[in-house]
Amino acid sequence: YSVSGPYDIAAIARVQSNDAISDLVTQQLAQIDYIIKTETMLAFKAYSKDDLEGMFSVGV
Numbered sequence: 001y002s003v004s005g006p007y008d009i010a011a012i013a014r015v016q017s018n019d020a021i022s023d024l025v026t027q028q029l030a031q032i033d034y035i036i037k038t039e040t041m042l043a044f045k046a047y048s049k050d051d052l053e054g055m056f057s058v059g060v
Helices: 018-031 049-056
Strands: none
Touching: none
């Protein structure tokens, strides 16, 4: 995703295990030219489109 703020880009990766995300970030992404730093954030819960619309429409 293209984003604003301190980051240039955000990507969502769905993997089978913690080991798989570790390998993706530390081995695979690290080999891509021009990637000099990453920040990994884990999602614990996914929300439906209806839930998100409800959360962001408060007070509108």
